[in-house]
Amino acid sequence: MASIARSSLLRQLASARPTLQTGLVANAARAAAFHTTARKNLLAPLPQTIQGTVNDAAPVPETSPSHGSYHWTFDRLVAASLIPLTVAPFAAGSLNPAMDAILCATILIHSHTGFQNIIVDYIPQKRLPGVRKLFIWGLNAATAVVGLALYEFETTDVGITETIKRVWAA
DSSP states (O other): OHHHHHHHHHHHHHHHHHHHHHHHHHHHHHHHHHOOSOOOOSSOOOOOOOOSOTTSOOOOOOOOTTSTHHHHHHHHHHHHHHHHHHHHHHHHOOOOHHHHHHHHHHHHHHHHHHHHHHHHHHSOTTTOHHHHHHHHHHHHHHHHHHHHHHHHHHHHSOOHHHHHHHHHHO
16 A cells, blocks of 8 residues: 555656746746845955965964953853842832942943954954954943932932832833
8 A cells, every 4th residue: 555655656656847936937037026125245255365374373362361261251240140139129018228339230241241242243353453453442432421419319319229210101
């Protein structure tokens, strides 16, 4: 019984093969007609030059403990610490200014390292060193301004957790 089903299946596939191929060509033509926009590169391609000779060793960057896995581990620890720091003031029922300050500092560090990772990933040092330095300085300035604003909000106003509590109850 299996051999009969198999042979009939093969005959069906053999007879349907030409229509299958013409169907693929028709679908490809429809897909090509759909993609009519031209590809636009945002950055010009790098110059095609070879630095050094074939016999030169590959350059090995200097190691630094503040980059790589330590940096990734620090980012994960800061992100994981935001969960209890966000929930603790509301669960405990006490609004402590020290806890509020630690929460603000952790949010600021988390935001700074996140945007720094975006800059490092998407603005290449080799191609755009000036632009990358400009973005890093802009990030540092924005972090300083937001840190000062959070400090002023914590010391002269009600604080982050009390503001969230009031907005939630409103």
